[in-house]
Amino acid sequence: MPEQKKLRSHDWFGKTDKMGFIYRSWMRNQGLPDHAFDGRPIIGICNTWSEFTPCNAHFRELAEYVKRGVYEAGGFPFEFPIMSLGETLLKPTAMLFRNLASMDAEESIRGNPMDGVILLCGCDKTTPSTMMGAASVDLPTLVISGGPMLNGKYRGEEIGSGTAVWQLSENLRAGKITQEEFFYAESCQSRSRGHCMTMGTASTMACMVESLGMGMPQNAAIPAVDSRRRTLSHMAGRRIVEMVHEDLKMSKVLTREAFENAIVTNAAIGGSTNAIIHLLAIAGRLGVELNLDDFDRLGHNIPLLVNLMPSGKFLMEDFYYAGGLPAVLKELKEHLHWDAMTVNGKTIGENSEAAPCYNEEVITSTDKAFKERSGIAVIKGNLAENGAVIKPSAATPALMKHRGRAVVFETIEDYHARIDDPELDIDETCVMVLKQVGPKGYPGMPEVGNLGLPKKVLEKGIEDMVRISDGRMSGTAYGTVVLHVSPESAVGGTLALVQDGDIIELDVEARKLHLDVSDEELDERRKQWEATNLGYGRGYAQLYIDHVQQADLGADFDFLRGGSGSEVPRDSH
Ligand code: FES
Numbered sequence: 001m002p003e004q005k006k007l008r009s010h011d012w013f014g015k016t017d018k019m020g021f022i023y024r025s026w027m028r029n030q031g032l033p034d035h036a037f038d039g040r041p042i043i044g045i046c047n048t049w050s051e052f053t054p055c056n057a058h059f060r061e062l063a064e065y066v067k068r069g070v071y072e073a074g075g076f077p078f079e080f081p082i083m084s085l086g087e088t089l090l091k092p093t094a095m096l097f098r099n100l101a102s103m104d105a106e107e108s109i110r111g112n113p114m115d116g117v118i119l120l121c122g123c124d125k126t127t128p129s130t131m132m133g134a135a136s137v138d139l140p141t142l143v144i145s146g147g148p149m150l151n152g153k154y155r156g157e158e159i160g161s162g163t164a165v166w167q168l169s170e171n172l173r174a175g176k177i178t179q180e181e182f183f184y185a186e187s188c189q190s191r192s193r194g195h196c197m198t199m200g201t202a203s204t205m206a207c208m209v210e211s212l213g214m215g216m217p218q219n220a221a222i223p224a225v226d227s228r229r230r231t232l233s234h235m236a237g238r239r240i241v242e243m244v245h246e247d248l249k250m251s252k253v254l255t256r257e258a259f260e261n262a263i264v265t266n267a268a269i270g271g272s273t274n275a276i277i278h279l280l281a282i283a284g285r286l287g288v289e290l291n292l293d294d295f296d297r298l299g300h301n302i303p304l305l306v307n308l309m310p311s312g313k314f315l316m317e318d319f320y321y322a323g324g325l326p327a328v329l330k331e332l333k334e335h336l337h338w339d340a341m342t343v344n345g346k347t348i349g350e351n352s353e354a355a356p357c358y359n360e361e362v363i364t365s366t367d368k369a370f371k372e373r374s375g376i377a378v379i380k381g382n383l384a385e386n387g388a389v390i391k392p393s394a395a396t397p398a399l400m401k402h403r404g405r406a407v408v409f410e411t412i413e414d415y416h417a418r419i420d421d422p423e424l425d426i427d428e429t430c431v432m433v434l435k436q437v438g439p440k441g442y443p444g445m446p447e448v449g450n451l452g453l454p455k456k457v458l459e460k461g462i463e464d465m466v467r468i469s470d471g472r473m474s475g476t477a478y479g480t481v482v483l484h485v486s487p488e489s490a491v492g493g494t495l496a497l498v499q500d501g502d503i504i505e506l507d508v509e510a511r512k513l514h515l516d517v518s519d520e521e522l523d524e525r526r527k528q529w530e531a532t533n534l535g536y537g538r539g540y541a542q543l544y545i546d547h548v549q550q551a552d553l554g555a556d557f558d559f560l561r562g563g564s565g566s567e568v569p570r571d572s573h
Contacts, residue, residue, distance in 0.1 A: 007244065008139070008566060009042040012113035019571050023113065041075040041244040043237070044114035046105060046134070048126040050084035055123035055195035055202060056146055058224060065230045066118050066144065069237020075116075075244070077237065082108055082133075085125040087201075095472065096444025098125045098132075098281075099548070099557050100540060105133025110566055114139065116244040118236060122146030122195040122224075124475070127205035128278035131214070132556065134250060135285035136563035140243035141250040142343045143214045144236050145206035147224035148316035149194035154185050160309040161196035162476025164189050166450065173420075174458045194224025197316040199308040201475035204271035205278060210325045211265035213253045213342030217351045221320035239344055248343070256288050257337035261348060263295055264335045267302035267375035268328055270311035270393040272475025273483055276376060277445075280554030284561045292378050292387045292552045296511070299375025304393050305331055305364050310478040311393040312370060314362045322362035326355030331366050379482065381513040382522070383468070383494050383504065386486040386552045388513055394478035396464040400508040402480075403516075404431040404466060408500050411436045412448050420455040428453075428462045431504045435495055436532065438470030438488025439548040439555045443534065443541055445470075450477040466506055468513070470495055470551070482506065482513060484551040490531065491550075497525040 006014070012023040014037075024037055045066050049059035063079045070077040083101040085094040109117050117139055119130040127145065134141045152159035168185055171177045195202035209215040216236050222229045259279060266275050276295055283290035305328050308314050314322075329336065329352035338349035357363045364370060374393045380386075392400065407426045409415035415434055418424055426432075432451060439445045449471040453462065467481045470488035487493030494515060498504070503516040515522075536542045547557040 007039065007041060007115045009113040009115050010039060013037040013042070014039060019573065022573055036076045041115045041241050042113055043070045043075045043077045043240050043244070044109060044112060044117040045077055045079040045120060046109065046117055046130055047079050047081050047120045048084040048122070048130065049081065049120070050086060052089055053084040053086035053123050053126065054088070055086070056084060056121070056126060058193040059120045059122070059146060062120060062144065062146065062230065062233045065233035066237040069234040069239070070241055073238040073241035075241035078114065080108060080112065082130070085123065085129060087124045092442060093444040093446035094125045095446065096541070096544060098129045099544070099560060101125065101129035102132035102560065105130045106136045109134055109137045109139065110564070110568060116140035116240045118240055119143045120146065122202060124201040124205065124274065127202070127209065128281060131282050132285050135254065135282055136560070137566050138249050138251050138563055139566055140240065140248050141214070142236050142240045142243065143209045143219070144233055145209055145215060145219050147194050147222050147226070147229045148197035148203055149190060150192040150223055150225060151197060151315045151317045152189040152191065154188035158315060159185065159189050160198035160315050160476065161189060162200050162474050163198045163309045163478070166477055170452060170458060173452070173455055192223070192225050196476055198310055198476045199270055199272070199306065199316070200310070201272040201274040203316050204266065204269065204275050204475050207265060207269050207271060207325050208262045208275055208279065211262045211329065211348070212258045213340055213348060216344055217326050218320070218324045221316055221324035223317050223320060226320070242345070243343060246345070248345070251286055253341055253343060254282070254286050254288065255340065256290070257340045259283055259288055259290050260294070260298055261336045261340055263298045264302055264332055265325070265329065267299035268305045268332055270304050270306060270308065270374055273376055273389050273391050274472055274475050276389060277472070277484070277551055277555050281556040284554050284556050285563055287562060295376055296378035300373060300377065302335060302373070302375050303366055303369030304371035304374035305366065305369060307362050307364070307370050310476055318359070318362050322359035323355060323357040326352045327357040327363045330355045377508050377511060379506070379508060379511045379513045383498070383513045383515040384485045385494070386550060388482050388485040390480070390482050390508055392508060395480040399464060399466050399480040401506065402431070402466050403503060403505045404429050406431050406433050406498050406500060406502045406504050408433045408498055409435065415451055419452065422456065424454060426454050426457065428457050428460070428465055430465065431506070432465060432467045433495070433498050433504070434467070434469035434471065435489040438485070438490055439551060440545050441470065441488055441490030441532070443545050443548070445472050445551065445555060447472045447474040449473040449483040450479050450481050468504065486550045486552040488550060492526065492529055492531065494522065496529055497522055
């Protein structure tokens with residue numbers, strides 16, 4: 001038997017009275033031997049497996065490899081499910097349920113007899129939700145990402161998850177491809193297990209896991225089907241047992257320095273804007289001070305070092321073969337807290353110092369950056385008093401300073417109904433404004449911010465226009481798209497007051513987003529404005545509307561910020 005330090009699980013399995021009988025006896029129906037209860041570390045494997053979450057559909061197999069490692073190190077593993085969030089199927093948007101899944105993770109971890117926990121996650125929201133929940137408990141915690149799909153292959157070309165959808169659907173609408181070609185592309189894009197293989201939100205969050213120090217080196221990039229993903233899971237299983245012995249809790253890894261490292265890394269990889277919201281929410285659970293301005297301040301001077309879609313050309317499989325995230329971290333040495341601790345017991349610096357790069361077309365050095373500056377820009381003004389964000393690396397340079405006439409869509413349904421109307425008064429110089437897609441307004445802040453261009457503009461060969469909303473954008477999307485406007489339109493932010501014909505000025509370099517309407521006129525419009533009744537009145541959606549915070553705070557529930565630790569003083573019977 002490994003050691004006798006009294007662990008948390010002892011409060012269940014170490015009891016000799018009636019409660020001990022209850023805690024052990026029912027577990028024995030799974031064929032457990034006595035030594036499962038002898039004081040060795042109990043490791044929970046928090047599994048977001050679901051066949052409705054195709055990106056995570058291989059996780060039960062991965063869990064078996066984690067178990068091998070846990071057994072080998074003298075622990076005992078128990079796998080448990082929590083709510084899984086499949087980005088592509090869940091209506092009205094998976095983001096609506098991120099906080100709910102985080103509550104599931106938090107209470108499942110705290111309420112059960114585990115000494116450490118492995119989070120198995122992959123599809124976009126499954127990473128932040130499990131991390132938010134685990135952070136509020138603060139056990140030794142290690143994250144394993146499920147890995148990206150292999151590169152999409154379509155008629156001899158590489159195509160990327162999501163990014164291909166936006167490109168192909170615009171091509172279909174512009175008459176450049178047939179309906180049959182469009183259908184054919186479906187299985188070409190998603191041809192193996194794993195999550196989106198562009199630098200979308202899932203890959204970004206996997207990189208965040210690694211740069212935060214919460215995952216093993218190479219966690220981000222090993223393809224889901226590569227046997228080394230299973231090896232990593234095995235080794236993570238071994239390591240979590242050691243972490244329990246070392247009492248290496250999540251809060252010891254997720255320090256302010258770790259978040260700063262993640263922000264810098266997100267800039268260098270051309271990562272998703274969604275990472276901002278998720279990192280803010282995770283930091284909020286741990287009491288780490290982090291705000292929107294940190295992303296601009298720490299990220300704006302960081303060069304783009306990774307040539308991956310949607311900002312570039314390659315995909316995650318190429319990224320792994322080129323060296324993966326450690327090769328990027330090595331290049332970022334002067335910008336990172338090199339001594340930040342990671343879950344493998346080594347610092348970020350120790351893990352990355354000797355990382356090789358095998359393909360400079362995919363991962364470059366700081367002196368040959370793909371773009372000189374890549375960080376997400378936080379813009380403010382009377383149209384976004386608490387901030388909005390734009391991803392310059394995915395935007396059109398010529399549109400980054402733009403003044404144009406607003407064409408307003410009051411809801412996403414209004415947009416769908418009118419966008420291809422030949423009578424719609426719009427051209428490529430206009431600014432498309434979409435309201436009512438923020439956290440409270442949709443509710444759930446969907447990924448609709450990269451609204452497609454009007455057909456008549458597309459037919460002219462135009463591929464980008466300035467778009468502004470209080471919603472989010474898929475990490476696989478691109479364009480000159482201003483997102484996360486806060487305060488959102490549903491709570492009466494200035495965005496709610498924009499009317500057709502108003503002039504809007506965007507100046508990314510000056511970090512400015514201005515609605516050129518007088519204060520007097522805005523006051524007048526504000527008096528007339530009324531909040532939309534979304535008609536829920538009950539259930540989780542109403543709880544969400546009542547308690548979700550604005551995007552600049554991470555869109556977590558107000559009552560979920562902070563943590564409650566791992567203590568549960570009362571027994572179940
Ligand atoms: Fe699951 Fe993209 S849909 S990661």
